[in-house]
Amino acid sequence: DIQMAQSPSSLSASVGDRVTITCQASQGVSFHLNWFQQKPGKAPTLLIYDASTLETGVPSRFSGSGSGTHFTLTISSLQPEDIATYYCQQYDSLPPYTFGQGTNVEIK
Amino acid sequence: QVQLVQSGAEVKKPGASVRVSCKTSGYSFTAYYLHWVRRAPGQGFEWMGWINPTSGDSKLAPKFQAGVTLTRDTSTSTAYLELTSLTPDDTATYYCAKERTRGYSNGPTDHWGQGTLVIVSS
Numbered sequence: 001d002i003q004m005a006q007s008p009s010s011l012s013a014s015v016g017d018r019v020t021i022t023c024q025a026s027q028g029v030s031f032h033l034n035w036f037q038q039k040p041g042k043a044p045t046l047l048i049y050d051a052s053t054l055e056t057g058v059p060s061r062f063s064g065s066g067s068g069t070h071f072t073l074t075i076s077s078l079q080p081e082d083i084a085t086y087y088c089q090q091y092d093s094l095p096p097y098t099f100g101q102g103t104n105v106e107i108k
Numbered sequence: 109q110v111q112l113v114q115s116g117a118e119v120k121k122p123g124a125s126v127r128v129s130c131k132t133s134g135y136s137f138t139a140y141y142l143h144w145v146r147r148a149p150g151q152g153f154e155w156m157g158w159i160n161p162t163s164g165d166s167k168l169a170p171k172f173q174a175g176v177t178l179t180r181d182t183s184t185s186t187a188y189l190e191l192t193s194l195t196p197d198d199t200a201t202y203y204c205a206k207e208r209t210r211g212y213s214n215g216p217t218d219h220w221g222q223g224t225l226v227i228v229s230s
Contacts, residue, residue, distance in 0.1 A: 034216045043203060043223055044153075049216035087153060091214050096169035097143075099153040 002026050002090055006100030012108045019075040021103045023088035028068045032092040035064055035073045038102075039084045047086075048073065075105075083107055110134040112204050112221035119227045125192040128224045130204030137185035138162045141207040143217055144178065144189050148200040156202075158213050159187055167213070194228045201225050 003026035013019050023033065031051040036044035046055045048064035051071055061076045075082055088100040115129040130142065144156040157168035159178040166178040177190040187204055202224045205217035 032214070043220035045220070046208070046216055046218050049208065049218075055216075055218065089153070089155075091216065093214065095155060095157070095167060095214070096171070097155040097214065099155070101152045 001096055002029060002092065002098050004088055004090055004098050004100040006088055006103055008103060009101065010104040010106065012106045013078050014108045015078055015080060017078045019078050019082075019105060021073045021086055021088075021105075023066075023071040023073070023100050025069045025071070025090055029090040029092035031067045032090055033064075033066070033071050034089045034091065035062075036087045036089065037082075037084045038087065044087065078105070078107070080107060110206065110219045112206060112219055114202075114204060114221040114224045117225040117227070119229065120194050122195055122228055122230055124194050124228075125190065126194060126226055128189045128191075128202050128204075128226070130187040130189070130221050132185045132187070132206070135206070137180075138182060139210045141211075141213045142180070142187045143205045143207065145203045145205055145220075146200040147203070148197070151200075156189075158207070160213065161187065191226070194226075196228050198226060199228050 005024040033051045035048040038044040047058050052064045063074045065072050085102045085104045087102045091097040111133045113131045118126050120126050138161045141158045143158045147153050156172045159166040161180045175192045180187045204221040206219045208218035209215040
């Protein structure tokens with residue numbers, strides 16, 4: 001199985017800060033990577049797919065980049081409503097489609 | 109709007125079986141694969157498998173090939189996850205999730221059910 005190493009596991013930042021989360025795949029997954037946001041007690045919501053495509057309705061302060069084995073999710077200006085846990089997931093060719101362990105984002 | 113509504117929480121004893129339902133609405137049920145994902149307490153998300161609602165074909169991750177069955181009822185636009193021979197390790201929240209792209213099985217999932225907590229305890 002492809003392993004997804006996500007970092008950091010948690011971060012604390014101020015409102016307005018630029019926040020970057022990284023995801024490293026154990027082997028190349030091309031651009032087949034999702035980023036999800038999950039708030040407590042809720043199901044995950046899709047933020048970005050195909051590594052860099054913003055899902056409809058997602059604020060433009062979220063962006064994704066990368067291909068192959070290294071990916072990043074950036075929040076350009078952290079807002080209070082962005083407090084959540086963020087997960088990457090690869091969906092390259094063969095299943096299982098594995099997830100990163102998550103990054104818990106808090107407001108400083 | 110697209111909705112995936114799952115059945116309620118279950119408490120089961122070891123060795124029992126459970127069936128979780130995922131009732132969908134707001135889109136063409138047979139046009140989009142459905143995935144099942146679980147998250148055990150303190151653990152990460154695990155992709156379990158998908159079902160093709162048109163054919164009923166399913167594919168499970170190797171870890172879940174024993175004791176897990178995916179089915180669907182096209183007349184009610186509902187997918188089902190059945191777990192048999194439950195053990196405490198099966199305690200988790202189970203989610204269904206709709207494939208974003210029509211006809212694809214390995215793409216992003218754009219709508220998720222609210223999750224169903226299954227607790228296995230003697």
